[in-house]
Amino acid sequence: MTREKPSSPNRARISSPDRPGSASWWLARGEPSTRRRRNRMLSLEAIADTALRLLDEHGIEAMTMRRLAEDLGCSQSSLYRHVRSRDELTIIVADQAIRLGMQAPPPGLDWRSEAEWLARGFRGFLLGHPSVALLLRGTERLGPNSLLGVESAVDRFIGAGLSPRHAAAAAGALATLIIGSVQFNLYLDATDPGEQQARQALYERLDPRTHPRMVRHAADIAGVGSEEEFEFGLKMLLDGIAVAVRGTADQLDG
Amino acid sequence: MTREKPSSPNRARISSPDRPGSASWWLARGEPSTRRRRNRMLSLEAIADTALRLLDEHGIEAMTMRRLAEDLGCSQSSLYRHVRSRDELTIIVADQAIRLGMQAPPPGLDWRSEAEWLARGFRGFLLGHPSVALLLRGTERLGPNSLLGVESAVDRFIGAGLSPRHAAAAAGALATLIIGSVQFNLYLDATDPGEQQARQALYERLDPRTHPRMVRHAADIAGVGSEEEFEFGLKMLLDGIAVAVRGTADQLDG
DNA sequence: TAGCTTAAGCGAACATCGTTTGCTTAAGAG
DNA sequence: CTCTTAAGCAAACGATGTTCGCTTAAGCTA
Structure with a gap:
């Protein structure tokens, strides 16, 4: 079975030398490199x-x-x-x-406005291409373009004053929030509108002793859509980043 | 023998009346309900x-x-x-x-400590059961137990002073962060350690003019693990929630 | 207890899916 | 022109989720 020939004629059917998922691999594609066309x-x-x-x-x-x-x-x-x-x-x-969906933000924005612009823009793109969002959920790695998008935000956060490690974490949290929000939006909108009714029915079965406030505000909570959830989540995360930015600034000042 | 039944005898093969994914459905299971056992x-x-x-x-x-x-x-x-x-x-x-993985937090914690306790605990459970985390990625809906876990946090945030809608958004963002972090951790650890090297190689190809700070701190950023990323993301999100909590308190006081 | 209804369980298929194998064919190098 | 080599192909392989009649026995009714 295993031929002794190390170079079977059609064994390696892909010309690219890099491993399929490694970050350097996508960039290595596209160039036919050798003269063999x-x-x-x-x-x-x-x-x-x-x-x-x-x-x-x-x-x-x-x-x-x-x-x-x-x-x-x-x-x-x-x-x-x-x-x-x-x-x-x-x-x-x-x-x-992702490469098609990412657009450069208008110049002159402060770090927070730019982060909001990028987040809303990317989320909007994903909402317009639901299958792409589902695909993102299924992939085991990120391609270089995706990485570049995240790392652009990292660069921006460093510029805002965060340490490189904190900036990387902030950008990662932001990306997680965006993609997670879209996915939540998808499986919520994928169903008939009776889903909210079903959730409310679940709330009504809650034990008022363990979840007293939930029971009181069940209708209110069930009405929170993914748009509102995303916007407030984004605000909270950026507020938290702002705290970190301010802390770094104070540290530098004092 | 061959009766003229227009309705095939074995057409509906599942006894549960609810739709498979709706939130009320899981609770309706388990009870044999009718006397037919x-x-x-x-x-x-x-x-x-x-x-x-x-x-x-x-x-x-x-x-x-x-x-x-x-x-x-x-x-x-x-x-x-x-x-x-x-x-x-x-x-x-x-x-x-998820029901097995969620544990009740020790009593007496303030809202922030309790949120941290729950987040770290659930993340730890998922890291210990990677396939479950992968399963979460593939499901199109959340079961009632999962919903209950999120809604417990909602209840707690309301108790901390947030409005019900803001509390729902905060809990959703928290859950998104946890699950996203684990998934990121998974596809990063699933590969050989050469992945970091590959990422670093990607950084080195960056244009220093568009990403000046990235290039400078490439090695530093590439070294950020998912643990550190999660912890700092959690801190930022909770800082942001604290800002909202304080804002509500101020609003009530003044 | 006898008889009828009905659903749990089963074997055998069906329709796909991703992937592999061995071959043909033609482009490019010498 | 010759030879190497990779692009393309038909056919199959193994595996998946799911469906279709059928058998069988539990439970209700008489």
Whole structure:
């Protein structure tokens, strides 16, 4: 079974030398690097583009290798000449979508306004492309474009006065909040509006002795949508970051 | 023998009347409700227990309907007498795991200490049961036990002085931060330690003009682990909540 | 107790899915 | 022109979740 030949003719079916998920890998793609240009029909870009379109138009369940090959007019097995696995394709597509969804903020904003601008913008993009948000949930790694987006915020927070480590944590918390909010919004909106009624029914079954205030304000709480939840969560997180920024400033001053 | 029944005898194979994901549904389970007790071998509890054990011992990929049936000593198709689909089973198992993972905090803590206690405890539980965290990522809804956990925090925040709506948003943000942190921790630890090296390589390719501070502190930032990120994110979020609490108090005082 | 109803359980399929294998074919290097 | 080599392909492989009739026995009614 295991051939003694270390170089079987078609063993390594992908030209890229890097590991599929490593951060340096995506940047290494795209460049045919060596003079060997044998691209006949397919290309990684075409595959990613078609997959993204399939995702947006027909949902995440339509993004199968078969359907993708059909839309590209090739066979399934040909896809594996450009992509190691479906998981790798998932990372690529998610990363490409994020790259398309991120926009540079207008200049001249203070750190807090810029963070709000970026957060709202990215959340809005994800809400407009629900399948991409679902894809983000499924990927096991972040592509370099995604990392770059996070790290831009890190850079900004350092500029605001945070230590590098604190800035990294702040940006990570911000990204977590955005993506989590969208995911919550998705599985809440995915159902019929009777979901709120069901939640309220749950509240009404609560024991008033253990959750006295919940019972009193059940209707009020059940009415909190993901938009309101996100906005207040964002405010709280940025308030907390502001505390840290001020603390650093005080430390520098005193 | 062959009766002219227009309604196929075995059409509705699940006795529970509620929709599979609605919040009122889980509570409605467990009660055999009507006098009809036909349980011969299987039960929803046994299925959920076995699935959870399978999940913890052999990972999320081992939780297939076939393997589950094998461990239970029944056929695959029998499972569908108690569970509508694998997705529903996923929700049930995740919810059960969360119920097991949540513990009551020691009494006498102020709201902030209690929030920290709950957050660290739940995060620790999830880190100890990685497959459960992965399961949470895949579920489209939260089970009632999960909702109850969040809503306990809501109750506590109301007690601290927040408005019900703000308390709901705060608890949601907290839950998002915890789960997001664990998920980040998972796909970071799942890889070989060369991941950090890869990230650092990405940093080194950054344009110093667009990310001047990033380039300077690349090594420092790459060293931030998910533990540190979580702790600082938690601190920031609670600082922000404290700001809101203080604001409410001020509003009441003045 | 006898008889009828009904749901739990089962074997066998069905429709997919992601992936692999061995081959053909043609582009580019020498 | 020849030879190397990678892109592309048809067909299959193994695995998944799920459905379809059927059997069987528990529980209700008489």
